[in-house]
Amino acid sequence: MKVALLGTGLLGEAVAERLHAAGHSLSVYNRSVEKTHALRQRGIRIAPTASAAMSKAQVVLLLLADAAAIHAVLFDPCTSAEINGRMVIQMGTIGPSESRSIDAEVTRLGGRYLEAPVLGSITEAKAGTLLIMVGGMPEYYAEWTPLLQILGADVRLIGPVGKAAVMKLALNQLIATEMAAFALSFGLIREGGVDRDTFMDILRKSALYAPMFDKKLPRLAKRQYEQPNFSTRHLLKDVDLFLAAAEQARLSTDGLQGVRSLLTDTIAHGLGEVDYSALYERVDPEEGHNR
Structure with a gap:
């Protein structure tokens, strides 16, 4: 599967490593490029922009620091056009109202949205043992659970967007x-x-x-x-x-x-x-x- 991953902090880097090891085609973007050097050395493609990372992806994983970072990266005028027709899965910790707002904007731009915050950190992400809480439409949850199960064996639908947050x-x-x-x-x-x-x-x-x-x-x-x-x-x-x-x-x-x-x-x-x-x-x- 072609995956775009935006945000390579501690958790984002570990998630990228896990997905790469599982054989997925990964394109990664981070605003601070120096934080992507270790991933580049592992053979993971580092994109120069978020839009470039998303351009050929089927799904976009957000592992950004907060809602402000999500808005700055995902809804940048050069990036937002890439949302159309794609699934966006938000995996960071943000507020429920923030998640619902992002859902509304992604939908307006022609995309689909799931929130999937996790419990666990670097060790669990690399081992694929994260606890993943999903908020969104049941059909989206069913479609994307196989991808999320690479990162965690316990992937639960909590309810509509905002409930997992x-x-x-x-x-x-x-x-x-x-x-x-x-x-x-x-x-x-x-x-x-x-x-x-x-x-x-x-x-x-x-x-x-x-x-x-x-x-x-x-x-x-x-x-x-x-x-x-x-x-x-x-x-x-x-x-x-x-x-x-x-x-x-x-x-x-x-x-x-x-x-x-x-x-x-x-x-x-x-x-x-x-x-x-x-x-x-x-x-x-x-x-x-x-x-």
Whole structure:
């Protein structure tokens, strides 16, 4: 299948590698061309423009940072003409109203649209084990599930466009709050001189345990946050999207507002591009750092 992929951030690059390995004909575009060098070395075609990437594709995968980036790339006057007759699958994290707006514009331009945000990151994308939530028309879902199953064995239709976006925000809110809670408990264990292994052993045997705790434990223990699977900056973006959706739903977000402040403080200290577990540095700074 001929696939255009727009956006080669951490997830986009991994998705491109997976589809290329599966034998699909891939044409990739990214606004920052330096982020495409590794894919070029793997034999993947790098297009000079988004319209060039889309010109011969049957389907367009969007793995761009946010809705603003989607509008800038996909609806550029030189690109939008290529939407006609093509399926556009949006796989990033955006708000439900943003997704519905993009759907309306794609449809107006003669294209078809699915939202398909994912749960998982680089490792899962390369292994084809992403959890993929789809929003859109059932017939579109049925037609494009075989392609999405290359990236994830669990591909679920959540409902019309916007519903999968809601599901994704609900899950990413848990990423932020669980990480903040684990960092706080871990900090108290360290400061209180309690054995870390004993703490983790009891936690694993309890109903409180989440696998993410073990995944992030080495980063917190070594205070090493390089080579992120998901950056602090992108998690803050998703928290803001959740807050906007929750406000419309008239939900209380007082607890999440505290987590948001923690994320903004982490970014202000130069940790926006590293792994989001770096928020631990603001929960429990090393000796000699300002608390």
